[in-house]
Amino acid sequence: MDLARLWLGLLLPLVAALDFNYHHQEAMEAFLKTVAQNYSSITHLHSIGKSVKGRNLWVLVVGRSPKEHRIGTPEFKYVANMHGDETVGRELLLHLIEHLVTHDGRDPEITNLINTTRIHIMPSMNPDGFEAVQKPDCYYSEGRENYNHYDLNRNFPDAFEFNNVSRQPETEAVMKWLKTETFVLSANLHGGALVASYPFDNGVPATGTLHSRSLTPDDDVFQYLAHTYASRNPNMKKGDQCKNNMKFPNGVTNGYSWYPLLGGMQDYNYIWAQCFEITLELSCCKYPREEKLPLFWNDNKASLIEYIKQVHIGVKGQVFDHNRNPLPNVIVEVQDRTHICPYRTNRFGEYYLLLLPGSYVINVTAPGHEPHLTKVTIPENSQSSSALKKDILLPDGGHLDHVPVVSLSCPMAPLYRNLPSRSAATKPSLFFFLVTVLHLFLK
Numbered sequence: 311m312d313l314a315r316l317w318l319g320l321l322l323p324l325v326a327a328l329d330f331n332y333h334h335q336e337a338m339e340a341f342l343k344t345v346a347q348n349y350s351s352i353t354h355l356h357s358i359g360k361s362v363k364g365r366n367l368w369v370l371v372v373g374r375s376p377k378e379h380r381i382g383t384p385e386f387k388y389v390a391n392m393h394g395d396e397t398v399g400r401e402l403l404l405h406l407i408e409h410l411v412t413h414d415g416r417d418p419e420i421t422n423l424i425n426t427t428r429i430h431i432m433p434s435m436n437p438d439g440f441e442a443v444q445k446p447d448c449y450y451s452e453g454r455e456n457y458n459h460y461d462l463n464r465n466f467p468d469a470f471e472f473n474n475v476s477r478q479p480e481t482e483a484v485m486k487w488l489k490t491e492t493f494v495l496s497a498n499l500h501g502g503a504l505v506a507s508y509p510f511d512n513g514v515p516a517t518g519t520l521h522s523r524s525l526t527p528d529d530d531v532f533q534y535l536a537h538t539y540a541s542r543n544p545n546m547k548k549g550d551q552c553k554n555n556m557k558f559p560n561g562v563t564n565g566y567s568w569y570p571l572l573g574g575m576q577d578y579n580y581i582w583a584q585c586f587e588i589t590l591e592l593s594c595c596k597y598p599r600e601e602k603l604p605l606f607w608n609d610n611k612a613s614l615i616e617y618i619k620q621v622h623i624g625v626k627g628q629v630f631d632h633n634r635n636p637l638p639n640v641i642v643e644v645q646d647r648t649h650i651c652p653y654r655t656n657r658f659g660e661y662y663l664l665l666l667p668g669s670y671v672i673n674v675t676a677p678g679h680e681p682h683l684t685k686v687t688i689p690e691n692s693q694s695s696s697a698l699k700k701d702i703l704l705p706d707g708g709h710l711d712h713v714p715v716v717s718l719s720c721p722m723a724p725l726y727r728n729l730p731s732r733s734a735a736t737k738p739s740l741f742f743f744l745v746t747v748l749h750l751f752l753k
């Protein structure tokens with residue numbers, strides 16, 4: 311740190327004055343704008359769209375290059391308050407923002423995180439719902455849904471069955487946002503329970519529904535991610551802290567095992583946006599009293615920071631042709647964990663694959679080329695602040711400039727419909743049905 315910066319550091323208050331009260335839209339905007347002004351070199355504030363009532367959907371980006379992607383720097387995001395009456399996540403994200411910006415250059419862990427990661431933070435996806443709450447309540451308040459009475463966590467396209475709902479402006483805005491960045495890892499902050507829940511939320515027999523669960527090919531990674539969060543939260547990890555008799559071993563669960571839902575955001579992120587997302591239920595009470603907010607911040611601070619770091623597990627790199635031109639839209643998948651909608655390189659030819667330590671075969675398939683297989687071994691250094699870097703050079707072969715342009719986006723239709731064993735579908739048991747009804751108003 312040079313002398314001028316040190317001097318400035320002494321002048322700026324270390325703790326920017328963010329109190330532990332609930333911040334309504336106006337106060338939240340004022341806070342975000344001041345942060346963006348005070349810390350302009352590491353933040354970028356923008357709105358990804360508007361709610362039904364015309365409120366901005368704010369996102370604050372924190373990073374060394376906040377305005378644009380840098381090759382090799384993974385994109386991470388947190389989204390909170392998509393259910394307007396689940397309020398803890400909203401305030402925690404404001405405190406996380408403050409913590410990040412005030413510790414840059416002072417705390418090596420945070421400085422390193424800001425140096426190596428682009429962190430997108432959306433404190434409220436449903437500002438209309440939050441403002442609509444008349445009487446804060448632990449179990450049910452108006453304001454869960456958006457202004458048109460749609461549950462936003464049932465409003466996304468679904469990979470397993472047709473989701474016949476009118477897509478809401480808040481959902482459209484998020485879907486559009488996901489196309490503009492190569493998000494790698496994400497979490498969606500809710501309330502009403504205390505658990506880290508991982509995909510899938512919906513399913514078919516081919517994903518395990520006959521055994522009351524629905525698992526992705528990346529289940530090991532998802533379990534690890536959920537544990538990373540839950541194990542650092544002293545109450546969540548106990549798994550039974552809410553007075554509703556729900557028990558979650560170690561504070562984690564598969565989404566479908568808890569209860570199935572249609573049109574959720576985490577499944578959409580994983581399938582269509584190539585982004586691993588989990589759902590965090592942060593408080594037994596959906597809308598607790600303000601006096602409790604400091605306790606929630608204490609319980610979640612370490613988890614929130616450690617979870618961001620997980621965007622650096624696995625392997626990343628660029629795919630090039632034999633002339634060293636980066637190749638966009640090339641399929642890059644790990645053998646035996648292929649995605650129903652294959653993961654592809656972005657416009658810079660980059661890929662990011664979240665993997666646990668071990669040996670894997672990466673299968674790179676460019677149109678007009680034979681699949682190119684590369685072996686990688688992810689080492690056991692858990693403290694690393696970068697994924698293993700592995701650029702892949704495709705041998706001279708097909709004529710990449712002359713290959714027909716294939717359709718690049720996956721269809722927005724149910725993709726698992728034709729998977730085998732679908733015909734073996736059975737009706738959920740009565741017990742399962744009751745569990746579903748009882749828990750419909752959480753995630």
Ligand SMILES: *[C@@H]1O[C@H](CO)[C@@H](O)[C@H](O)[C@H]1NC(C)=O
Pocket residue numbers: 322323326327341344345348
């Ligand atoms: C921004 O800087 C001003 C002047 O130093 C300070 O009073 C204020 O608390 C800061 N606010 C935030 C949110 O950083």
Ligand SMILES: *[C@@H]1O[C@H](CO)[C@@H](O)[C@H](O)[C@H]1NC(C)=O
Pocket residue numbers: 374418421422425
């Ligand atoms: C972070 O980046 C800054 C500016 O680029 C650099 O001066 C500093 O040494 C880096 N710190 C860490 C911990 O990586």
Ligand SMILES: *[C@@H]1O[C@H](CO)[C@@H](O)[C@H](O)[C@H]1NC(C)=O
Pocket residue numbers: 474
């Ligand atoms: C979708 O919902 C609309 C309005 O409820 C209904 O008219 C239409 O038939 C539905 N379509 C399908 C394919 O279920």
Ligand SMILES: *[C@@H]1O[C@H](CO)[C@@H](O)[C@H](O)[C@H]1NC(C)=O
Pocket residue numbers: 641643645652673674675681
């Ligand atoms: C590699 O991926 C391509 C395209 O997804 C697929 O057709 C092929 O079977 C895969 N090859 C291997 C050896 O996994």
Ligand SMILES: [Zn+2]
Pocket residue numbers: 393396500501751752753
């Ligand atoms: Zn919720």
